[in-house]
Amino acid sequence: MDFKSSDTLTSGMLSGPREQDVLPATAAAAVKIVIVGGFGVGKTTMVGSVSEIRPLTTEETMTEAGIGVDDDYGSETKTATTVAMDFGRISISEELVLYLFGTPGQERFWFLWNGLFEGALGAVVLIDTRRLEVSFDVIGRLEERGVPFIIAVNDFPDAPRHPVEALRTALDLEKEVPIVHCDARRRTSSRDALLTLMRYLHSLAMARA
Ligand SMILES: Nc1nc2c(ncn2[C@@H]2O[C@H](COP(=O)(O)OP(=O)(O)OP(=O)(O)O)[C@@H](O)[C@H]2O)c(=O)[nH]1
Numbered sequence: 001m002d003f004k005s006s007d008t009l010t011s012g013m014l015s016g017p018r019e020q021d022v023l024p025a026t027a028a029a030a031v032k033i034v035i036v037g038g039f040g041v042g043k044t045t046m047v048g049s050v051s052e053i054r055p056l057t058t059e060e061t062m063t064e065a066g067i068g069v070d071d072d073y074g075s076e077t078k079t080a081t082t083v084a085m086d087f088g089r090i091s092i093s094e095e096l097v098l099y100l101f102g103t104p105g106q107e108r109f110w111f112l113w114n115g116l117f118e119g120a121l122g123a124v125v126l127i128d129t130r131r132l133e134v135s136f137d138v139i140g141r142l143e144e145r146g147v148p149f150i151i152a153v154n155d156f157p158d159a160p161r162h163p164v165e166a167l168r169t170a171l172d173l174e175k176e177v178p179i180v181h182c183d184a185r186r187r188t189s190s191r192d193a194l195l196t197l198m199r200y201l202h203s204l205a206m207a208r209a
């Protein structure tokens, strides 16, 4: 056996995770949150912008055929789509850590949702006002499962700006469901959306108690 190479391997492994990847010793509670929404609304972008660890993504290059079959997305810039999930982590405070799971947007991968929703406390539904209809099924599925959610409108530059109450009507939402605007590319904006969800979950828990 070549002990020299084994040693090298072991010492490499012992170097361990990067400092920023280590969970703070003060973390007392971990919560699972899912980031959902239709095809191409910015789920992978949000998990990536807000995560303090290097996010795990499972993106595959889209084929021309895939784009045509799945949607009329209309963006030349989008070349990849999530085929399994996104994963990231953010510490909201010294004690509270959120584990973020982004779902695939293309309907042909929605069978993966069951596992992704297991144990989730709440969800952020990202929407694109140019294509509201891609969110209808997503919201329906959350309601069926009884997963509390907020709506985060990902403000693409050329997307129409609707008043919040018009969106609520169009999406057929209960009056207490929070609707916020965000830019999924910006860490602080994505973090604010997550904080809105946490406050909403807190208010639901208080109302139940
Ligand atoms: N202008 C703008 N572009 C964005 C924003 N969020 C995402 N994008 C772009 O929109 C495209 C789609 O983003 P993704 O994060 O891949 O969307 P997704 O929801 O994960 O897509 P699927 O996994 O295929 O469902 C990418 O090209 C992003 O760079 C945003 O807030 N503003």
Ligand SMILES: [Mg+2]
Pocket: 043, 044, 045, 081, 082, 102, 103, 104, 105
């Ligand atoms: Mg994605």
